[in-house]
Amino acid sequence: MSERLQVYRCTACGSMSAVLRGGAGTLACCGIPMTIHQDTQLETHLVGEVPPMEHNLTLSAKAIIRLLQTRVADHTSYFGIQTLKNPLDFWVYQELIWELKPDVIVEIGNAYGGSALALAHLLDRIGKGIVLAVDIQHDTFTGTARAHPRIQLITSDACAAIDTVRASIQEGDTVLIIEDSAHTYDNTINVLNAYAPLVSPGSYFIIEDSHCWHGLDYGPIPGAYEAIADFLANHPEFISDRARESFFLTFNPTGFLKRIP
Numbered sequence: 153m154s155e156r157l158q159v160y161r162c163t164a165c166g167s168m169s170a171v172l173r174g175g176a177g178t179l180a181c182c183g184i185p186m187t188i189h190q191d192t193q194l195e196t197h198l199v200g201e202v203p204p205m206e207h208n209l210t211l212s213a214k215a216i217i218r219l220l221q222t223r224v225a226d227h228t229s230y231f232g233i234q235t236l237k238n239p240l241d242f243w244v245y246q247e248l249i250w251e252l253k254p255d256v257i258v259e260i261g262n263a264y265g266g267s268a269l270a271l272a273h274l275l276d277r278i279g280k281g282i283v284l285a286v287d288i289q290h291d292t293f294t295g296t297a298r299a300h301p302r303i304q305l306i307t308s309d310a311c312a313a314i315d316t317v318r319a320s321i322q323e324g325d326t327v328l329i330i331e332d333s334a335h336t337y338d339n340t341i342n343v344l345n346a347y348a349p350l351v352s353p354g355s356y357f358i359i360e361d362s363h364c365w366h367g368l369d370y371g372p373i374p375g376a377y378e379a380i381a382d383f384l385a386n387h388p389e390f391i392s393d394r395a396r397e398s399f400f401l402t403f404n405p406t407g408f409l410k411r412i413p
């Protein structure tokens with residue numbers, strides 16, 4: 153009996169076959185039954201398929217990041233709203249929000265509103281705080297997220313919105329910022345330079361998608377990763393807190409920037 157995406161090998165000639173549809177028969181080659189080939193890397197074929205984990209335990213981190221990326225880009229949702237987040241990273245955001253108990257979360261780049269709604273729901277459980285949702289367009293922002301009382305939309309280019317955002321923050325507020333907009337080098341460094349003074353000491357400026365060309369083989373180059381490096385070289389008040397990458401599989405390598413308390 154074969155299962156979908158199992159890989160079989162012929163012990164006589166070495167040829168290998170991947171199963172596209174499982175069945176009851178016995179796969180054979182050179183007149184003998186083929187054997188299951190464990191831990192085969194299906195990285196170059198079966199694009200878009202998720203191979204069974206237990207038969208693919210030596211997949212490279214690069215292949216796993218690509219699988220995660222495809223899942224996130226294609227069909228990840230929060231409360232039914234499309235959301236472009238690596239759930240492992242979002243779990244870290246949840247941990248940070250519990251630790252920091254922010255008064256203001258600035259989310260730059262909102263798309264469908266799934267991530268803004270998830271942030272607002274976390275603030276609901278903490279019992280305080282607002283999400284300033286900054287995006288150059290909010291046409292795609294769904295009604296459910298739009299209706300949440302903690303979410304305030306600021307429809308503008310991120311850097312052009314800086315005065316509006318600053319005016320929404322009270323002195324002494326704990327401010328957490330998540331940048332998830334264009335991910336180009338220029339936009340990221342401009343957003344970093346404009347918004348960094350708003351991050352409260354001890355809090356974080358999270359820069360997403362620095363995995364482009366540092367895990368994924370596509371995306372802007374130079375991009376967020378290079379912008380973070382250049383920003384840190386000129387801003388000793390921030391450090392890259394790599395302990396926040398302890399799930400290993402992150403879309404934000406070097407991107408959890410902590411403002412030194």
Ligand SMILES: C[S@@+](CC[C@H](N)C(=O)[O-])C[C@H]1O[C@@H](n2cnc3c(N)ncnc32)[C@H](O)[C@@H]1O
Pocket residue numbers: 234235236237260261262263264265266267268286287288289308309310311332333334339
């Ligand atoms: C990756 S999506 C955001 C995904 C969302 N945070 C989520 O997790 O589901 C990027 C968003 O950034 C917005 N964007 C792109 N360039 C921008 C800019 N310069 N200023 C503000 N928003 C921008 C786009 O309109 C788009 O909605």
